[in-house]
Amino acid sequence: MSDGDGFEPTIVVFACHWCTYQAINLAGTSRMKYPPNVRVIRVMCSGRVDPQFVIEAFKNGADGVLVAGCHPGDCHYVNGNMKTMRRTVMLEKLLQDMGIEKERFRREWISAAEAKKWVEVVTEMVEQVRKLGPLKLAEKREVVMNE
């Protein structure tokens, strides 16, 4: 159910400074094209991403959230990304239980060299979320239905 034509999704990206953020830079300096729908927030490690941030992003108007960090074994802080892995697997289920479609939340491992992967991931995600339409939040929870 999309909101007709012209809907541009907003995707909030939490990107690890040591890998994904560098990949995004590389994509830029290499003149690769990717959709302008992403709002990138740099964090020192994907393990810094508190699940509260993701929920808050959705509550504040994000249509999708992407958490991206180093490949397993490559974490600059040894095992920060393993915490990310365990958190995001749980968070995935939590968000679905709260009624958020699974395409709206994604976790990816993107190394500093993988500018191409970054472009592919965001392009795909923007398309998927565009198809889903905007995430509309209830403005007032007191709405009574029977009248």
Added chain:
Amino acid sequence: MSKPKVALYWCASCGGCEEATVDLTERLFDLIEAVDIVFWPIAMDFKREDLEKMEDGSIDIAIINGGIRLEEHEEMVKLLRRKSKIVIAYGSCAHLGGIPGLANAYPREEILKFAYEEAPTVINPDKVRPMKKVTIDGMEFELPEFLEYLKPLDEVIDVDYYIPGCPPTPDLTWEAISKLLSGEIPPKGHVFGSDKSLCHECPLNETKPDEIRLEELKRPHQVILDRSKCYLAQGVLCMGPVTRGGCEALCIKGGMPCTGCFGPLDGVYNQGAKALSFLASVIDIEDEEKYREMLEKLGFDPIGWFFRYSLAKGMIYRKKGDGE
């Protein structure tokens, strides 16, 4: 000088909070000595008209428990707010939504459909549902409307203080009331209880290893807990690390891990998400497949595990009809 006036009221709650008030036992007499209870429908015969007749701001403290699920609750708490100088949200339901707040995971229509049509114990071939207005033999009857969601008290009216717990302990209740009566007024928005997590007052804290690493999670019914060792270190989810202390660790002493009823600590706005975060970091599995398998086998239920009392506060609410 006349005695301070106190009002007590309940909304969507189980009655446990009223029980906790009565559990003040002998101190209840001290309370009655010190204050005038001007409104307490569950214990004494007060009607709404009695409250309406009171002057605005004439009640010193209104203690309200339960979440807001019916139109009636909403009207009553708005009325109480107008009549009272201080409003206290008492217990988990008023504070965070509590157990009845778990229903917020489902739309209103689904709840009514299940309760009146689909539940295995229900026989209702005509699909009769409670109606707001109904006329029988020329007499008109009215029921309060069942609202779309349950809301914690502070989403309906301005709340001055919170006494957390499911239910709050009598000691904490007494401490809070006597503090307010003695004029020791904390800053607005203060949550009574400890400002440290439950672990700080837990009797098993000494047995907690420096670093907890769990290779396997267990649910409380799958294991016989050693009551002299940190439950979390035994592989069972205990909400202690992310839950406000002040409850005297009653559940822990009773052999049950903490389920989080005292709510989040100051600075945490989503207790459930924080709990998810901490549990994920103490699990020691690095293989994603293995990890997913383990969660699957356990029947992983994030809302039930982490948001037992705080779903009404921590939920993302979508617009009706969106995303279906």
